[in-house]
Amino acid sequence: xxxxxxxxxxxxxxxxASGQVSAVEVAQAHLDRIxxxxxxxxxxxxxxxxGALAAARAVDAKRAKGEELGPLAGVPLALKDVFTTQGIPxxxxxxxxxxxxxxxxxxxxxRLKDAGVVxxxxxxxxxxxxxxxxxxxxxxxxxxxWDLSRIPGGxxxxxxxxxxxxxxxxxxxxxxxxxxxQPGAVTGTVGVKPTYGSVSRYGLIxxxxxxxxxxxxxxxxxxxxxxxEAIAGHDPLDSTSIDAPVPAVVxxxxxxxxxxxxxxxxxxxxxxxxxxxxxxxxxxSVELLRELGAEVVEVSCPSFTLALPAYYLIAPSEASSxxxxxxxxxxxxxxxxxxxxxxxxxxxxTREAGFGPEVKRRIILGTYALxxxxxxxxxxxxxxxxxLISRDFDAAFAGVDVLISPTTPTTAFxxxxxxxxxxxxxLADLCTIPSNLAGNAAMSLPCGLAPEDNLPVGLQxxxxxxxxxxxxxxxxxxxxxLNDKWGHPLLEEAPAL
Amino acid sequence: xxxxxxxxxxASYDPVxxxxxxxxxxxxxxxxxxxxxxxxxxxxxxxxPTCLGLPGSLPVVNAIGVESAVKIGLALNxxxxxxxxxxxxxxxxxDMPKNFQTSQYDEPIAFNxxxxxxxEDGEIFRVEIERAHMEEDTGKSSHIxxxxxxxxxxxxxLLDYNRxxxxxxxxxxxxxxxxxxxxxxxxxxYVAELRELIKALGVSEARMDKGQMRCDVNLSLRPHxxxxxxxxxxTKNVNSLRSVERAARYEIMRHATVLDDGGTIxxxxxxxxxxxxxxxxxxxxxxxxxxxxxxxxxxxxxxPARAWVEELRAALPELPRVRRARLQGEWGLSDKDMQSVxxxxxxxxxxxxxxxxxxxxxxxxxxxxxxARRSNETGTDLSEQPITPAQxxxxxxxxxxxxxxxxxxxxxxxxxxxxxxxxxxxxxxxGLAVVSDDSALGAAVDQAIAENAxxxxxxxxxxxxxxxxxxxxxxxxxxxxxxxxxxxDLILERLAAEGQ
Ligand SMILES: [Zn+2]
Numbered sequence: 001x002x003x004x005x006x007x008x009x010x011x012x013x014x015x016x017a018s019g020q021v022s023a024v025e026v027a028q029a030h031l032d033r034i035x036x037x038x039x040x041x042x043x044x045x046x047x048x049x050x051g052a053l054a055a056a057r058a059v060d061a062k063r064a065k066g067e068e069l070g071p072l073a074g075v076p077l078a079l080k081d082v083f084t085t086q087g088i089p090x091x092x093x094x095x096x097x098x099x100x101x102x103x104x105x106x107x108x109x110x111r112l113k114d115a116g117v118v119x120x121x122x123x124x125x126x127x128x129x130x131x132x133x134x135x136x137x138x139x140x141x142x143x144x145x146w147d148l149s150r151i152p153g154g155x156x157x158x159x160x161x162x163x164x165x166x167x168x169x170x171x172x173x174x175x176x177x178x179x180x181x182q183p184g185a186v187t188g189t190v191g192v193k194p195t196y197g198s199v200s201r202y203g204l205i206x207x208x209x210x211x212x213x214x215x216x217x218x219x220x221x222x223x224x225x226x227x228x229e230a231i232a233g234h235d236p237l238d239s240t241s242i243d244a245p246v247p248a249v250v251x252x253x254x255x256x257x258x259x260x261x262x263x264x265x266x267x268x269x270x271x272x273x274x275x276x277x278x279x280x281x282x283x284x285s286v287e288l289l290r291e292l293g294a295e296v297v298e299v300s301c302p303s304f305t306l307a308l309p310a311y312y313l314i315a316p317s318e319a320s321s322x323x324x325x326x327x328x329x330x331x332x333x334x335x336x337x338x339x340x341x342x343x344x345x346x347x348x349x350t351r352e353a354g355f356g357p358e359v360k361r362r363i364i365l366g367t368y369a370l371x372x373x374x375x376x377x378x379x380x381x382x383x384x385x386x387x388l389i390s391r392d393f394d395a396a397f398a399g400v401d402v403l404i405s406p407t408t409p410t411t412a413f414x415x416x417x418x419x420x421x422x423x424x425x426x427l428a429d430l431c432t433i434p435s436n437l438a439g440n441a442a443m444s445l446p447c448g449l450a451p452e453d454n455l456p457v458g459l460q461x462x463x464x465x466x467x468x469x470x471x472x473x474x475x476x477x478x479x480x481x482l483n484d485k486w487g488h489p490l491l492e493e494a495p496a497l
Numbered sequence: 498x499x500x501x502x503x504x505x506x507x508a509s510y511d512p513v514x515x516x517x518x519x520x521x522x523x524x525x526x527x528x529x530x531x532x533x534x535x536x537x538x539x540x541x542x543x544x545x546p547t548c549l550g551l552p553g554s555l556p557v558v559n560a561i562g563v564e565s566a567v568k569i570g571l572a573l574n575x576x577x578x579x580x581x582x583x584x585x586x587x588x589x590x591x592d593m594p595k596n597f598q599t600s601q602y603d604e605p606i607a608f609n610x611x612x613x614x615x616x617e618d619g620e621i622f623r624v625e626i627e628r629a630h631m632e633e634d635t636g637k638s639s640h641i642x643x644x645x646x647x648x649x650x651x652x653x654x655l656l657d658y659n660r661x662x663x664x665x666x667x668x669x670x671x672x673x674x675x676x677x678x679x680x681x682x683x684x685x686x687y688v689a690e691l692r693e694l695i696k697a698l699g700v701s702e703a704r705m706d707k708g709q710m711r712c713d714v715n716l717s718l719r720p721h722x723x724x725x726x727x728x729x730x731x732t733k734n735v736n737s738l739r740s741v742e743r744a745a746r747y748e749i750m751r752h753a754t755v756l757d758d759g760g761t762i763x764x765x766x767x768x769x770x771x772x773x774x775x776x777x778x779x780x781x782x783x784x785x786x787x788x789x790x791x792x793x794x795x796x797x798x799x800x801p802a803r804a805w806v807e808e809l810r811a812a813l814p815e816l817p818r819v820r821r822a823r824l825q826g827e828w829g830l831s832d833k834d835m836q837s838v839x840x841x842x843x844x845x846x847x848x849x850x851x852x853x854x855x856x857x858x859x860x861x862x863x864x865x866x867x868x869a870r871r872s873n874e875t876g877t878d879l880s881e882q883p884i885t886p887a888q889x890x891x892x893x894x895x896x897x898x899x900x901x902x903x904x905x906x907x908x909x910x911x912x913x914x915x916x917x918x919x920x921x922x923x924x925x926x927x928g929l930a931v932v933s934d935d936s937a938l939g940a941a942v943d944q945a946i947a948e949n950a951x952x953x954x955x956x957x958x959x960x961x962x963x964x965x966x967x968x969x970x971x972x973x974x975x976x977x978x979x980x981x982x983x984x985x986d987l988i989l990e991r992l993a994a995e996g997q
Contacts (some may be wrong), residue, residue: 324596
C-alpha cells in the first residue's frame with residue numbers, strides 16, 4: 001500500500017470514510033515513510049508515533065460505530081513546531097525552548113484534533129519563524145526533496161518538505177512575511193496565507209503579532225481548501241480573530257472556472273533579481289489565465305517597493321517584545337543557575353546561549369527601532385508605509401478581483417549560499433511581504449519548473465481580505481489546466497528520495 | 498541628616514506634587530484572562546497560559562475592567578476617549594511574566610478631569626487629573642534568605658503570579674501647584690477622596706492596607722517666584738492616608754535641606770518608612786530608562802460607544818461630595834459640625850448606626866463624643882474602634898426605652914470597647930439597669946426628703962426648680978442607676994401629697 005502516501009487528502013479521507021483503508025493503515029504508511037526518508041530530509045523535529053496511531057484508532061473506532069466522519073478525518077498532517085501541542089514538545093526551532101512541553105493546545109491544534117486529523121509530529125522551521133531557508137533552525141537545516149543540497153524555503157521549510165517528500169498529505173505553516181508561500185513555491189507545493197485574523201493565533205508562538213497568520217499547506221488546491229475550512233473561523237481567545245463566516249473556499253476550489261474574472265499583474269514584481277526561468281513560467285501562467293477566459297491587466301502598486309524595509313522594522317520591533325518572555329524564569333532553557341548568580345545574570349546567559357544569531361539580530365534591530373527618539377523615524381514610518389501599501393491594494397482591487405505575481409524571485413537556492421548575507425536572504429520574501437503588511441489573503445501554487453535548473457516555480461495569487469475564496473477559484477483552475485497540460489501533478493517530476 | 502524645619506522649607510520653596518494612584522479593580526477575573534482575582538490563594542494556583550505569559554498565549558480584554566475604567570473616568574470628570582489602545586511597556590523583571598506590561602501609553606481611556614477635595618477647614622481644593630488608564634498588575638516576588646526581605650542579600654526568590662494580570666487603573670494627577678504649606682494635607686485629602694469615590698462606584702474595595710490602592714508621591718520644590726519645576730523624587734507605594742501626608746512632608750523638608758545646602762536633587766524612586774516617616778533612595782531613574790512603548794498588537798482598539806458612556810454616566814451612584822451635602826442637610830448640621838464629622842471619619846459609622854435603628858442625633862452624639870475622644874486618644878481611626886454601629890444603636894435603644902440613662906450608657910460603651918460583649922451582656926454583667934421600680938426608689942426618695950428638709954420646703958412653697966438637688970441626692974444613693982425622670986416625678990408626687 002505504498003500508494004497511500006501519494007493520495008491527496010481528499011482521496012485519503014474518502015478512502016477511510018468508505019472503509020477501503022483504515023486510518024491506522026494510513027497513519028502507519030506515513031510513519032513508515034518518515035522513517036525511511038526523514039533522516040535525509042529532516043522535515044520533522046518530533047514524530048509523535050503513539051499519538052498519531054491513537055488518533056487514527058479513534059477515527060477508525062468512530063467509523064466502526066457508524067458515526068459521521070469529518071471531511072479530513074484520519075488524514076495525516078505535519079504541524080509546524082510553532083503551534084503549541086499539549087504534552088508534545090514545542091520548540092519553535094529554538095534551543096531556548098528545548099524540552100518545553102506545553103500544558104495547552106493551540107486553538108488550531110484543537111480544531112485539527114476535533115476534525116479527526118492525525119497529527120504525525122512537529123516540523124522544522126527557522127528559529128521563531130525568522131528566515132527564508134530553515135537554515136536558522138537550531139536543530140539543523142531541512143533539505144528540499146527536489147534537491148537535498150538546496151533549501152526548502154522558510155520559515156516553514158519542514159512543513160513544505162514533508163509534503164514534497166510524501167511524508168504527509170497536509171501540513172500547517174505560519175506566514176509572517178511569506179513563510180508559507182515561499183516554501184510552497186520552492187518545493188512545488190501549495191501554501192495559503194489566509195486573511196489576517198481568520199485563523200486563530202491562540203497558541204501560535206508569536207514572532208510578529210500583527211503579521212503572523214497560520215494557514216494550510218498541501219499538495220493540491222482542494223486539499224488546502226479542506227484544511228483551510230477546518231482551521232479557520234472566529235476564536236474568542238484571539239482578540240484579533242475576525243468574527244465572520246469563513247469564505248466558501250472548498251466550493252471555490254472545485255469551481256475551476258475563471259471566466260469573467262479580472263486579474264491584475266503587479267508591475268513592480270519583475271525585473272532585476274528575478275530569475276529568467278521564474279519569469280518565463282510566470283508569464284506562461286498569465287497567458288494560461290487569458291486562455292481560460294480571465295481578463296488580465298497590468299496593475300501598479302508603487303509603495304510595494306517600500307514593503308521590505310517597512311517589514312524589517314515592524315516585524316523585529318514586535319519580535320523584540322514578544323521574545324522578551326524567554327527569560328529562564330518559568331519554562332525552557334536555563335543557563336548559569338548555579339546558586340551564585342542573580343536572576344538578571346541567568347536571564348542574560350540563557351538568552352545569550354538560547355537564541356541563534358538571526359534571532360539576536362532581529363531583537364537588537366527591533367529594540368533599536370522602538371527606542372525613544374527613534375520610534376517615529378522607524379516604527380512610526382514603517383506603520384505609515386503599511387497604510388500606503390494597504391491603499392495600493394485597495395486601489396488595485398477596485399479594478400481587479402485578484403493580483404498575481406511570482407511567489408519568490410528565484411527557485412530554491414543552495415544551502416549555505418545566502419546564510420551569511422541577510423540582505424540577499426530577505427529578498428526571497430520581496431513579493432510575499434505586502435500581503436502580510438496589508439493583512440489580505442494570498443496563495444502560492446506550482447506553475448512549472450524553471451528550465452535552467454529544473455526546480456519548481458511558484459505562482460502567487462493575492463485576494464482582498466476575507467475574499468480568500470477567490471484564491472482557490474483561480475488556483476483551482478490554474479492547477480487543473482496545468483495538470484491537464486503536463487498529464488500529471490508537477491510533484492511527480494521530483495526525483496525519488 | 499538634620500532636616501530643615503517644615504516651616505523654613507516652605508518659607509523658601511513652593512512644593513509641586515504629582516500623585517499616581519494605582520487601584521486594583523474588584524473584577525471577578527483578571528484583566529486579560531479568566532483567572533480568579535481572589536486574594537490569599539495558594540501561590541500560582543490562579544494562573545493560566547495567558548497570565549503566566551506562556552509562549553503562544555494571547556490576551557482578551559475584560560469588559561468589566563473597561564466599564565470600571567470608564568466609570569472612574571466619568572466620576573473624575575474626565576473625557577472618555579472615543580478610541581484608545583493598549584500599549585506594551587517593555588522592561589525585564591522576573592515578576593512580570595511577559596517582560597512587558599500591557600498598559601496604555603499616549604491613548605488612555607480617560608483624560609483631562611479633576612477631583613475637588615475638601616480640606617480640614619472646609620476649603621475646596623481642585624486637583625486636576627491628567628489621565629486614568631488601564632493596565633495589569635505584576636506578580637509578587639518574595640526574597641528569601643536576606644535580613645531585609647529585599648532582593649539585596651537574599652539567597653533566592655520565590656515568584657507568585659496569582660496577582661499577575663489583575664486589572665489596575667492608574668490615575669495620574671497633573672502637577673499640583675499652589676497648595677503651599679498645605680501640600681501634604683492636599684495629598685492626603687485627595688487620596689482619601691479618591692478612595693471614597695472608588696468605593697462609592699463599587700469598582701474596588703480600595704483597601705490601602707491590602708494593597709488594593711497604592712500611591713506614588715512625586716514631589717519637587719522650586720524657589721518662590723520661579724516657573725520651572727525642580728527635579729522630582731518619586732516615593733513609591735505609600736500605603737496609608739497618613740503615610741501619604743507624612744511622605745509629602747518629609748520630602749519637602751528633605752528637598753529643602755539638599756537645595757539649601759547647594760546640592761541637587763537626583764531623579765530617583767524612594768522608599769517610604771512607616772516607622773519614622775522618612776524616605777530612602779531606591780533606583781536612580783535617569784531619562785535613559787526607555788520602556789519602548791508601542792501599541793499592543795494582540796489587542797484591538799477600544800472604542801467606547803457614546804451611548805454606552807452616557808448610560809454609565811446616568812447610572813453613576815451618588816458621589817461622595819454630593820452625598821455629604823445631602824447628609825449634612827438631613828442631619829441638620831452646620832458647615833462646621835459637618836466638617837468635624839468628616840474630619841473624625843464619622844460619616845460611615847453614623848450612617849450605619851442610623852441604619853441599625855438609632856436616631857441621627859443620638860448616633861452622631863456617640864460617635865462624635867465618647868468614641869471620637871477615644872479614637873483621638875489612641876490615635877486610631879474611628880472605624881477601627883472595637884465597637885460596631887449596631888452595638889452603638891443598641892445602646893441608643895436601651896436609653897430610649899428608659900433602661901439606661903446617659904451615665905450608664907457611657908459605662909456600657911466602655912464595657913463593649915473593653916471586650917465585655919454585646920451591650921445587653923455588659924448591662925447584665927455590670928448590673929447597670931436603671932432602677933425605675935417605685936418601691937425600690939421610694940425609700941431613697943423618702944430618705945432624700947428627710948435629709949434635705951430645707952430644699953423640700955422650698956419645693957413645697959412652689960419652687961419646683963429646686964427638685965434637681967433632691968434628684969441628685971437620690972441618684973447618689975442609688976449609684977446612678979435610678980431613672981432620673983421617674984425620681985423627679987416621685988419626689989414631686991410625695992411633696993404634693995403632703996401638702997393636701
Ligand atoms: Zn490567567
